[in-house]
Amino acid sequence: MEQQALDQQQQPEKRNVLQMIxxxxxxxxxxxxxxxGIAGCVLPVLPGIPxxxxxxxxxGRRTWLVRWASVHYKLLVxxxxxxxxxxxxxxxxxxxxxxxxxxxxxRRLAIWxxxxxxxxxxxASS
Numbered sequence: 001m002e003q004q005a006l007d008q009q010q011q012p013e014k015r016n017v018l019q020m021i022x023x024x025x026x027x028x029x030x031x032x033x034x035x036x037g038i039a040g041c042v043l044p045v046l047p048g049i050p051x052x053x054x055x056x057x058x059x060g061r062r063t064w065l066v067r068w069a070s071v072h073y074k075l076l077v078x079x080x081x082x083x084x085x086x087x088x089x090x091x092x093x094x095x096x097x098x099x100x101x102x103x104x105x106x107r108r109l110a111i112w113x114x115x116x117x118x119x120x121x122x123x124a125s126s
Contacts, residue, residue, distance in 0.1 A: 030058030074099060 033055030040048030056066055077099050080092030 026058050027060075027063075030055045030060075033058065 033051045035055075036046055037048045037051030037053075037055055040046030040051050042048075059066060061067065061070070077092065077095045081089060081096040083089045083092055
């Protein structure tokens with residue numbers, strides 16, 4: 001009986017320690033995946049795009065560098081779509097539509113996740 005009570009007390013402590021370790025390891029692993037993904041875009045051995053996506057998911061979209069790259073990518077695509085050369089503007093408009101659709105889908109997914117969390121009884125901050 002006493003052993004069970006001790007185990008129940010140690011359970012939250014273990015969880016807190018694991019959360020602290022994950023809070024430190026998550027961005028480090030994310031940056032490693034981002035760097036590996038960028039190298040993978042050049043090297044044929046590494047899968048670049050999946051590693052970049054996983055890295056951004058671990059680092060977080062709100063990190064200043066990821067946010068800066070996202071904004072400048074959107075500006076580049078818009079600049080590309082407005083080029084006076086018809087063949088270049090054509091591909092730029094296609095890239096702009098793809099980028100806009102990806103943003104729409106990301107927003108819809110975020111709304112769906114938020115609604116699902118609230119429906120399951122979780123707070124918005126969890």
